[in-house]
Amino acid sequence: MSLVVVVSASAALDTVMGxxxxxxTLLWVASGALVFHRPTEDRFARHVLxxxxxMPQEAAMLEPVWREVTSRAGVDGQRYELWIDNSQDLNAYAAAGHIVGVTRFALERLPSAQLAAVLAxxxxxxxxxxxxxxxxxxxYSxxxxxxxxxxxAIVVFVVSxxxxVSSGAAGVLVVVIGAAASAVTIVLYGLPLVLLVIPYLMAAVERRGELRADEHAAALGFGPMLAEVLTTMHAMEPAAGQTPARPSAPARLLSSHPDYPTRLRRLRPYLDAQG
Structure with a gap:
């Protein structure tokens, strides 16, 4: 669907500007390669993330732990760039092709073993x-x-x-828009309907990726330490000591992370094996 939009916009530029x-279209398709372009990654890390x-003292704390993790994994740790997020949240993340970000809170408060589990x-x-x-x-989406x-937004505004002016006019307009939308959907072989499920599909893929990353850390021997971090994060989740309301089904389906009990349950076989 994005390709249809880009080609249509490009055709309009062709008509107006020649x-x-x-x-x-080709530039848009090729732009994805910038994910692996180091200077672009650097700007992305600094200006977007x-x-x-x-700092030197932070590097002295972070780099030995990173070397241990990458050594166990059998990868070259120098392929990746370590960054600091000036946040007081317990968090870390991987981004683009080579970015590994750690919050200052995680770096300063976590024991080395737990920090290693997070980095793994x-x-x-x-x-x-x-x-x-x-x-x-x-x-690309x-x-x-x-x-x-x-x-x-345009449809909602026009119908409003x-x-x-008239409820009858609004009803007729809704019918006309519905017929036009159905015609476009048929012409484009149902592609517009995919837009309705894309957020749920992408969230499902991201949740699966989180579980796979947990398994990766556990397979390297960091399962118990990762479970400790997840338990701590789960305990920090309720606000002011209150039990949070269970999220609705759509909210759970749109979440990019599985809930902590699910992650801890998936780690249990690794904990039993290592225990």
């Missing part, structure tokens, strides 16, 4: 291809998602204006 439609390079989890995202595939998924949101 720019061959295939040039913007708001990360900072580790993030390394699992990179070695499993979760980080770059997730970013590419969001990037962006034109389609924007087109859907703009179209929906028609409803203010």
């Amino acid at each position: 720019l061959p439609y295939w040039i913007p 708001k990360l900072q390079r580790p 989890h993030e390394l699992g995202h990179h070695t499993g291809g979760h980080a770059w595939s997730s970013l590419l998924g969001h990037w 962006l034109p389609g998602r924007i087109a859907w949101q703009v179209s929906r 204006v028609a409803g203010a």
